[in-house]
Amino acid sequence: MEGKIIKGIAGFYYIASSNSIYECKAKGAFRKDKIKPLVGDNVEFTVTDEKEKKGNITQVLTRKNQLIRPSVSNVDQAMIVFAIKAPNPNLNLLDRFLVMMDYQGIDSIVVFNKADIGDSELANSLVETYEKAGYKVIVTSTYDNVGIDDVKKCLKGQTTVFSFPSGVGKSSLLNALTDQSLMETGSISEKIGRGKHTTRHSEIFLIDSDTFVFDTPGFSSLFVQDMTKETLKECFPEFVELNGTCKFNTCAHINEPDCKVKNALEEGRIAQSRYDNYVLFYKELEEREKKYD
Numbered sequence: 001m002e003g004k005i006i007k008g009i010a011g012f013y014y015i016a017s018s019n020s021i022y023e024c025k026a027k028g029a030f031r032k033d034k035i036k037p038l039v040g041d042n043v044e045f046t047v048t049d050e051k052e053k054k055g056n057i058t059q060v061l062t063r064k065n066q067l068i069r070p071s072v073s074n075v076d077q078a079m080i081v082f083a084i085k086a087p088n089p090n091l092n093l094l095d096r097f098l099v100m101m102d103y104q105g106i107d108s109i110v111v112f113n114k115a116d117i118g119d120s121e122l123a124n125s126l127v128e129t130y131e132k133a134g135y136k137v138i139v140t141s142t143y144d145n146v147g148i149d150d151v152k153k154c155l156k157g158q159t160t161v162f163s164f165p166s167g168v169g170k171s172s173l174l175n176a177l178t179d180q181s182l183m184e185t186g187s188i189s190e191k192i193g194r195g196k197h198t199t200r201h202s203e204i205f206l207i208d209s210d211t212f213v214f215d216t217p218g219f220s221s222l223f224v225q226d227m228t229k230e231t232l233k234e235c236f237p238e239f240v241e242l243n244g245t246c247k248f249n250t251c252a253h254i255n256e257p258d259c260k261v262k263n264a265l266e267e268g269r270i271a272q273s274r275y276d277n278y279v280l281f282y283k284e285l286e287e288r289e290k291k292y293d
Helices: 028-032 091-103 120-132 148-155 170-176 229-235 260-266 272-292
Strands: 002-009 012-017 020-026 042-049 054-060 077-083 108-113 136-139 159-163 203-208 211-215
Touching: 012 042, 012 054, 020 028, 020 042, 077 091, 077 148, 091 108, 091 229, 091 272, 108 120, 120 136, 136 148, 148 170, 229 272, 260 272
Parallel strands: 020 054, 077 108, 077 159, 108 136, 159 211
Antiparallel strands: 002 012, 002 042, 002 203, 012 020, 042 054, 203 211
16 A cells, blocks of 8 residues: 555554555564655555554655755755744744755745734835745734735645744634634544653644645744755845855855845845844854864
8 A cells, every 4th residue: 555654653654545644664674775765755554453543564655855954855845934923023043944945955935924913014124025035925814814825826736844832822823724624634644643752843734635734833943954054045036046146255244345145134125034043043053063073
């Protein structure tokens, strides 16, 4: 049989196939060949007990892509959701997520939720900042259904990495994306829901038959293993067309004279918050490189 891994815990993999969830183990050959099945993998598996929905994974099918952080596969796009208010958006965390997705070749969509209680002036400023940076931005409210259809259109037929900091209205937004209360596929199996597994793992929700969303743990660092301070500027879309046009080809856009990025910042074409986070991330990466030199 074929299916998709929707969750992995403690050596067990939960596979969605034919409207059922199978609890499977990976063959020993995977460990020997250093192949680790990932959430999002399409796999072949054999059923050992149909009544108990148990089986063994026999093959991991070819991956479209594989993200390093979070460790998932076959991703089409990413979406990060922040509240406009209560809590106020953490733009440092938002920009970390966007950098990490960009570095891994994944396009991102930014959603600002709770428009019904948010400051409209702040909402407009946030939209302007991230649209100017080159991202698609959607403002939503589950209270009065604002923007929900726009999110659905973006998700339709795609496998999307979702990230929700706490307090942004995750459950209400996910439920609003379905015609009825969202069914967490993992909850079909009691084995998945037991309290002994308290560590957060990436897992998949089914929005409909061809639409999947990964619910991923939070992002607090930029520690993608091979990322360097020199590659960081390629992960800010608003910098990309300016990279290589400065007085110095190796310009880091921080202390160098005649820097086109700093000129764009002064002219308001790049948001101050985005530039400030770029400098902060650059220094973090620089410190990391010094530590491991």
